[in-house]
Amino acid sequence: MKVGIIGAGYWGINLVRNFYQLKVLKAVADVDTNVLSKVKDTFPGVEVTTDPDVIFDDPEINGVVIATPARLHFELSYKALRKGKDVMVEKPLALSVKEGEQLVAFAEKNNRIIMVGHLMLYHDGIRRLKDMIKAGELGDIYYFYSQRVNLGKIRSDEDALWSFGPHDVSIALYLFDEVPQKVSAVGAAYLQPGIRDVIFMTLYFAGNLMGHIHLSWLDPHKIRKLTIVGSKKMVVFDDMERFEKLKIYDKGVEVRPPTTYEEGSMAIRVGDIHIPKIDLREPLRNECMAFIKAMETRDPPVTAGEHGLQVLRVLAAGTESLNHEGAPVTI
Ligand SMILES: NC(=O)c1ccc[n+]([C@@H]2O[C@H](COP(=O)([O-])OP(=O)(O)OC[C@H]3O[C@@H](n4cnc5c(N)ncnc54)[C@H](O)[C@@H]3O)[C@@H](O)[C@H]2O)c1
Structure with a gap:
């Protein structure tokens, strides 16, 4: 080769x-x-x-x-x-x-x-996360949100959605094994006419799964963080952490019928935080x-190309929504 x-x-x-x-x-x-x-x-x-x-x-x-x-x-x-x-x-x-x-x-x-x-699909932390979701460790996935923000590198061929967005969109498609049904996005251009520097995009999947992606190259913080909330556990993937990339929170809310008149129907569970040891190679x-x-x-x-194409479909729907002040666009 x-x-x-x-x-x-x-x-x-x-x-x-x-x-x-x-x-x-x-x-x-x-x-x-x-x-x-x-x-x-x-x-x-x-x-x-x-x-x-x-x-x-x-x-x-x-x-x-x-x-x-x-x-x-x-x-x-x-x-x-x-x-x-x-x-x-x-x-x-x-x-x-x-x-x-x-x-x-x-x-x-x-x-x-x-x-x-x-x-990111070659990142050992994201691969571990995928295994956990597949094995049902998090329970049903309720929602997720991610942030990919920093100062620079400012591009002019594409906006922050098409520059940073491929990472978060490809992670979402991979982790949840589905394409969102619709997206809604707002954003703004400050540095170059027509090239949006900051984007807030919401993704709606089948069922009740929802996600939010915040992207910017005009931000004081460098953040690369994804939070996933499931019915059994919650997870934070923080790529700015050197070793402790994944933190799994044994936290949740159990909804159950009250047994007494005084008892509430929601029980909050606050358990341990687990940090798995991941054999990290360069993605x-x-x-x-x-x-x-x-x-x-x-x-x-x-x-493969088909995955890349699905990512493009989400980005294109995001752009259409951006051009219509955040109106939801079906994919
Ligand atoms: N996967 C990631 O995490 C990641 C990170 C950064 C950039 N990227 C991607 O990598 C690509 C390049 O980004 P970059 O930041 O390195 O840009 P860059 O401008 O630093 O590098 C592009 C290079 O291409 C060369 N070039 C331009 N036109 C050419 C041509 N016709 N033939 C041959 N060479 C040509 C330029 O001289 C330059 O050296 C972009 O698509 C970007 O989205 C990916």
Whole structure:
């Protein structure tokens, strides 16, 4: 297996490091020659070029990894697929559902892997959370809320919904195994006309499950936190914690018929807080290994194109709601 990477900027350089360490990196393309000098100096033996076509046309390269600005994801992914390569593209898969559908359909028809860099699904803490939910440890899931806020990195190809939102939306789809039926979002642009810096989005799933996502690159705090409230237990996933990423609260409210006239029908239970020991590996390393495995086995990874497409559908519905002052939009 050999991999070529297009785009080695702020995030792409981490992909370069991981694929280099996994001993499958052949070449890196970036239009910025300063970036290429850094790659050449740090990762000896890796070919560098300013022309992505060199990667597309290299018969030894099976997989193309794309970490350019989001506006180029569709064009470069499509070109790589047409050249017969498997593709791992950074999130979001594309900047419209139509483009995403085109990529997924083309990959499927031509038996190519298309995988989206929804990093959080390769996080061992999120994987543990998924196992807990699947095993029914939390009981019925009532609701969740997440915050992904900090100061910078301010983008202009996409707003905070399309830049940060893919993480939280992909986590929700993965954990609860369903797509929300409708979303409602409000947000505002302060720094650049038309590019929203802050978003508050509510997701409504089947049954009574509800979620809220707060996203911003214009915030004094750096927060990466997800709280899930279930009928049996409550969980907080805090990615800013170095080791104690997951805290499981044995807390809840039991609703039962009162046995006496004085007794209330709600009993509050406050039990222990459990912090599981998680064998944490770098999520990006897990992600890169998943791409290599998918290329070898031809089995779709957890963040295959179809998952990326579902994420786009939620984001597109969020944008429509934003454009209509928060009116709920059905997916
Ligand atoms: N998974 C994550 O947690 C995560 C985190 C940050 C960024 N990202 C994603 O990574 C992607 C890149 O973001 P970034 O912050 O690294 O941006 P960046 O601007 O720092 O890097 C992009 C790189 O692409 C290069 N480039 C631009 N056009 C090119 C072209 N036509 N051919 C070759 N190279 C080209 C640029 O020179 C630059 O080096 C975005 O899609 C972003 O959403 C993902």
